[in-house]
Amino acid sequence: MNTLIFLCIQTYYFLNLTPGVTALSSGGMSAVTSEGLSAFHNPAAIDKFMVNFTIGRWLYATNLIVTGIDYKNNCFGILYNDYGSIPGCDRFGSETSVFRPGDFILIVGRDLGPCGISVKAFQEVIADFKIYGLALGISAYVQTGRFAIGAKLDNLGRDIANNYALQLNSSAGVKYRVIKNVLEANISGTIPENSFMLGFSYNYSIVTTNFGFRYQLAKDLILNSRNKWSSEDLDLTAGLIVNVDKYRIGYSLLLDQYSSAHQFSIVITP
Numbered sequence: 217m218n219t220l221i222f223l224c225i226q227t228y229y230f231l232n233l234t235p236g237v238t239a240l241s242s243g244g245m246s247a248v249t250s251e252g253l254s255a256f257h258n259p260a261a262i263d264k265f266m267v268n269f270t271i272g273r274w275l276y277a278t279n280l281i282v283t284g285i286d287y288k289n290n291c292f293g294i295l296y297n298d299y300g301s302i303p304g305c306d307r308f309g310s311e312t313s314v315f316r317p318g319d320f321i322l323i324v325g326r327d328l329g330p331c332g333i334s335v336k337a338f339q340e341v342i343a344d345f346k347i348y349g350l351a352l353g354i355s356a357y358v359q360t361g362r363f364a365i366g367a368k369l370d371n372l373g374r375d376i377a378n379n380y381a382l383q384l385n386s387s388a389g390v391k392y393r394v395i396k397n398v399l400e401a402n403i404s405g406t407i408p409e410n411s412f413m414l415g416f417s418y419n420y421s422i423v424t425t426n427f428g429f430r431y432q433l434a435k436d437l438i439l440n441s442r443n444k445w446s447s448e449d450l451d452l453t454a455g456l457i458v459n460v461d462k463y464r465i466g467y468s469l470l471l472d473q474y475s476s477a478h479q480f481s482i483v484i485t486p
Contacts, residue, residue, distance in 0.1 A: 234246045259334050268284040291324070292324050322338075332357065
């Protein structure tokens, strides 16, 4: 567990998390998603006034709390990631004290027509180690006929605490309405994570069922090269959303060979 956490630190993994039941259950898409979390997904894709409350659990004992608001051309989001209690050790392996690593992200964004912009403030604290900084994100979203196309570039900024430039993260996706108001399909990808996502969304009455998969080509951290294709890098996703009046209550599940991720959300459209 400790090794996984410090690998996340080295790659600033928490900056690229994709919260939200719709996004996670449809393979992990974000560039063409609108569920009240546009500050994290794509500010250019703001659809209507929405308020999102999401909680999640992933990677063994990691807890996630997210809230977001889309209002007119503006969006706002807060994310807190708690890794649970971890016993500390000194250089001799003797236990010292328990600490609770955590991440915090605050994002504000604005829809500027076909384009969007966001500013992200972040902090991560793990025992005596701390990072904090600012980053800019730019995005685009176009909808025509049955197609919606989105793209974004994130992490244009620095870890101020360590004077380190963040690694850029880009993603793009296409959503297609196969049957209007019934079936949608989406395909998306990210670089440099080399992730590929495919998802489907089926609507029947007040219930929306999502399913998909995500494949990320793993990187050999020692040789600094990409590994060959492996089923171990394949994630399966699914979700269920119930639409009742102004409320959307949802659950999503992600499964891989070693762990699982669960998210619950309530989306309000006042």
